[in-house]
Amino acid sequence: MPNKLIKPKALHPASQIGIVSPARLATPDVIEIGKSFLQNMGFSVFVHPQNTEKHFQLAGTDEDRAQAIMDMVEDPSIDAILAPRGGIGSYRVIPHLKFDVIAENPKIFCGFSDLTTLMLAIHQRTGLVTFHGPLLMNLSGDHDAYNLNFLTQFLTGKIPTGQPIHYPEGRCMREGKAEGKIIGGNITLLQHMIATKDEIDMSSAILFLEDDAGEKISDIERKLWHFKNTGKLQRIGALIVGEFAGFREDSNGEWGRDILAILKEVLPSHVPVVWNFPCGHGKKMTTLPLGITARIEISPKGTYLTYTESPFA
Known part of the structure; x- marks a missing residue:
């Protein structure tokens, strides 16, 4: 990863947001509802024609999806790039992206779930601050106002540096600061x-994890033990765990340990932990800037996250 962070510009009321589909094909209503929400916030929205292409379950071929991303990167009228949905396939576009061009044209990239690979590949290979945040499909439903509020507050630069953000949804498993x-x-x-070129360095990091909806708890445990056995969890500064929504029972019955018991097994005793944090497939979702330095304070009284630098140029 480059030694220096590249920061995009924050959005303003006249900004234009480009919509591309790096993963699965989204239904037209998802795009239209998300577009309307963004327009109601005052933004212009351009929906790339690639969003309607179909290649098996994906929104066009790997080359088509990558080219749509690069079209948005190279278009000077586009200030941010969002996606309608995830699912699968984002990792397939990475070999076709021009990371030098992305670095020369720093823009806001935002997404989560399957787009984790895309957000982190861009961050790791260019140093660009990217954002773990809602897809268009997360801007409708019971908590659309919560998700949209955090998204717009972050992307317009209205989250002040040095001021704690309180997350009352988070539950303290182990208190502490980092x-x-x-x-x-x-x-x-x-x-x-x-073991890929996009593997992240977790040393002293405030690491956050969210799951695949409907995953078996035994699968989550296997992944956490993999992280432990690589030595990564021993080096983190703090851990944020999402809602881990929709656990399925294992086929052989109850696994016998819940997520808190598993976390206590795999984590060093000094690492502060908050769980049920709104950063994944649950109803509520905040936005988190990747690569930005922050302080976290976790206690039974609440979880507070304070950014010590701005994610924007």
């Missing part, structure tokens, strides 16, 4: 990135 860069994403894709 300072480090924020990094993380989907636990499955983070595991798959080990």
Whole structure:
């Protein structure tokens, strides 16, 4: 990873957001609803024609999807790039991207779940601050206002540096404080990135993890033990765990240990931990800038996250 962070410019009311689909094909209503939400916030929205292409389950071929991303990067009228949905396939576009061009044209990239690979590959290879945040499909439903509020507050630069953000949803597993860069994403894709050029350095990091919805708890345990056995969890500064929504029972019955018991097994005793944090496949979702330094304070009274630098130029 480059030694120096590259920071995009924050959005303003006249900014234009480009919509591309790096992964699965989204239904037209997802795109239209998300587009309407963004327009109601005052942004212009350009939906790339690639969003309607179909190649098996994906929104066009790997080359088509990568080219759509590069079209948005090279278009001077586009200030941010969002996606309608994840699913699978984002990792397939990475070999076709021009990372030198992305570095020369720093823009906001935001997504999560399957887009973890894309957000982290761009961050790791260029130093660009990318954002773990909602897809268009997360801007409708019971908590669309929560998700949209955090997204717009972050992307317009209205989250003040040095001021604690309180997350009352988070539950304290182990109290403590830490300072480090924020990094993380989907636990499955983070595991798959080990031993690739996009593997992340977790040393002293505030690591956050979110799961694949409906995953078996035994699978989560296997992944956490993999991280432990690589030595990565021994080096982190703090751990943020998402809601881990929709656990399925294992086929052989109850696994016997919940997520808290597993975390206590795999983590060093000095690492502060918050769980049920709104950063994944649950109903509520905040936005997190990747690679930015922050302080976290976790206690039974609440979880507070303070950014010590701005994610924007």
